[in-house]
Amino acid sequence: MIGIYFSGTGNTKYxxxxxxxxYDKKISAIPLEEAELAINEISSHDSLIIAYPIYYSNLPKTVRDFIIDNSHIWNGKKIFIIATMSLFSGDGAGVSARILKKYGATITGGLHIKMPDCICDVKALKRSLMQNTKLVERANNKLDIAAQKLxxxxxxxxxxxxxxxxxxxxxxxxxxxxxTRSYSDxxxxxxxxxxRCGNCVMVCPMNNLSMPYEExxxxxxxxxxxxxxxQCPQKAITLLGKKVITQYTVEDFLKK
Ligand SMILES: Cc1cc2nc3c(=O)[nH]c(=O)nc-3n(C[C@H](O)[C@H](O)[C@H](O)COP(=O)(O)O)c2cc1C
Known part of the structure; x- marks a missing residue:
């Protein structure tokens, strides 16, 4: 078995x-950004775990494109799907399951995990430190039980x-x-x-940012x-909102 995932801000990786x-410490988890390695590993394993975050009750474009662009590698695979979300997705696991089944995969199961909200420039859904700590604690229990069930x-x-x-x-x-079908500008x-620290340029999985002439x-x-x-140390980048409210990593919510 092999694990494949996309994680924008770390919840899904965690x-x-x-x-x-x-479930099995010997399994490795490969990020989709290492596409060539991921494709090779998928091709040489029968069973997979695929994990991704939910965007608007849908698959992130990165994940959807990866599945469709590599449609030939899924035939005959047995796939367990983990979807992370901050509140609700409905069919978070189902959105990839339906495409993967079309390409010949068998879906063995699905798991939805509620995690802290990663949209750090919008006030809605912001939980307190204590609420997020409890949320991650519940996620840990759920992951534990689901791994044993599998x-x-x-x-x-x-x-x-x-x-x-x-x-x-x-x-x-x-x-x-x-x-989730088109790129955002x-x-x-x-x-x-x-x-001009260049951190955003380094971390973007899409090479969407650059710093020509320090601009x-x-x-x-x-x-x-x-x-x-x-991750911007200056809170200088925004997307859906106008101001960064709070930045975090999952580690901030793990009980010490
Ligand atoms: C653009 C966008 C849309 C999102 N839409 C949803 C949603 O529809 N339902 C939900 O519960 N969470 C939604 N979220 C929250 C993420 O799914 C959640 O925080 C996830 O755990 C982030 O995972 P990551 O840290 O691995 O990127 C959305 C996040 C983003 C960035």
Missing amino acids: CIEKFISI RNGKPTQEGLSFFSHLAGLFGQRLWFFNK KLKIDKELCV PTVSNRCTMCYRCIN
Whole structure:
């Protein structure tokens, strides 16, 4: 078995690594940014765990494109899907399951994990330190139980039913369909706040940012993963909101 994931701000990385550490420590988890390695590993394993965050009750563009661009590698694979979200997705696991099944994969199960909200420039859904700590504690318990269930041959089946499909579709996806199908050109860098450290250029999975002649420049290939916004030391980058409210990593919410 092999683990494959995309994680903009670290929640999904944390969840798949935690899950694997309970299910089978020998499994490695490969980020989709290492596409060539991921494709090779997928091709040489029968069973996979795929993990990703939910954007607008849908698959992030990065993940959808990876699945579709490599449609030939999924045939005959047995896949367990983990979807992370801050509140609700309906069919978070189902959105990739349906495409993967079309390419010949069998979906063995699905798991939805609620994690802190990564949209750090919008006030809605912001939880206190204590609430986020509790949320991550609950996520840990759920991951623990789900990993044991998968090991016992009774994998969880979240987000895969017809009713979850309806909930995802009418809950959000229908209204925000285009957000995850096309790139966003809304990323903004406040040039007064920016100190030209280049961190955003380094961390962007899409090479969407550059710093020619020390001038922060945004291109139009943003997939809204929020990594640069969450990590900018100057809080100089925004996307959906106008001001960065809070930045975090999951580690901030782990009980010491
Ligand atoms: C553009 C965008 C849209 C999102 N839409 C949803 C959503 O529809 N439902 C939800 O519960 N969380 C939503 N979230 C929150 C993320 O799914 C959640 O914080 C996730 O755990 C982030 O994972 P990551 O840290 O691995 O990137 C959204 C986040 C972003 C950036």
